[in-house]
Amino acid sequence: MTDAIEAHKNDFPIKGFHHIEFWVANAYQSAHYYRAIHGYEIAGYRGPETGTSETATYALRQGDVRLLFTSALEPDHEINDHVRRHGPGVRDVAIHVPDAAKALEMATSRGAKEAAPLQALQGDHGNWSVAAIHAYGDTIHSLVEDEALVWPPPDFRVRNDSLAQPIGLGHIDHVVANVELGAMDEWVEFYEQVFGFVLLRHFDDEAISTEYSALMSKVVWDGEGVIRLPINEPATGRKKSQIEEYLDFYGGSGVQHIAITTESLVETVAEARRRGMGLMSVPDSYYAEIPDRISAVPADIEIERLRELGILIDEDDGGILLQIFTRMMQDRPTFFYEFIERRGAMGFGEGNFKALFEAIERDQAARGNL
């Protein structure tokens, strides 16, 4: 690490993740799928009815998780080109900053490319100042400044959706990128250089490989724990790595998964399963090994209940974490979610990687891509 990068550590003021925007073919149906199955409230809308003629966007909220789903109403819109190439996917990992003008100036002076100039958005329920920079692939980071957290965005019509039924989702824990072979270090450097982030963890292909596929991963973070960004690249395995499969079907680098916290993963998953959410299956053998792998399973956690629900458990120096991964959110094998309950553990479920990858590979084999 050079002195220049050292000097930048943690000097970029950031409040956390602000929201995630997806570009999709049918924002209306996406919003209703997320409402019915994932329990989000539809908090706002912007489209032709509110004076925006080219696009329709739904603003969703659950706990501190804020999502936008946007589709284009005209054939030649850039959103349709994005959807054609990538399928439905994450366009924007928006970051909450105290000063958007200063954030844009700092980021571009350190090598980031501007994706959208500074803009003031005003509405009856609040104001934003927002700009954007380019990140990996076609992904951008909006830099959003708003005094009290304004949601939906200021130019949206607010909706009252009091009948929505949440499943206990809290906030975004981490957002994971898949990048091309050899690009991981470049993007780690980008986040160190531009945002002053630091390397939190490094997993080499020895640590997270199975017989069939492998990946390498580095996690950068802001040092405070409000932003954690793992960056994966494929490593050579005997068969096609899940990261390569992603890159093939997404058509390049992009967001692979978003991890969202819950205070009770057992309750969240029981309800998600009841609603028909697709969740990854875990081999029974995984649960037989828990007593050997975890030194102290908390008294309120029954291994049999974890097995029924397909929940994974891991332990590190800080404590325990429970996690589960959804199936793909679309027909292309690209984007999925993780739900995570942290009980002191600060890791990412490293001890689960092998069990998880074996499960991923079973699904990959079923699609004929292994």
Ligand code: FE2
């Ligand atoms: Fe994760």
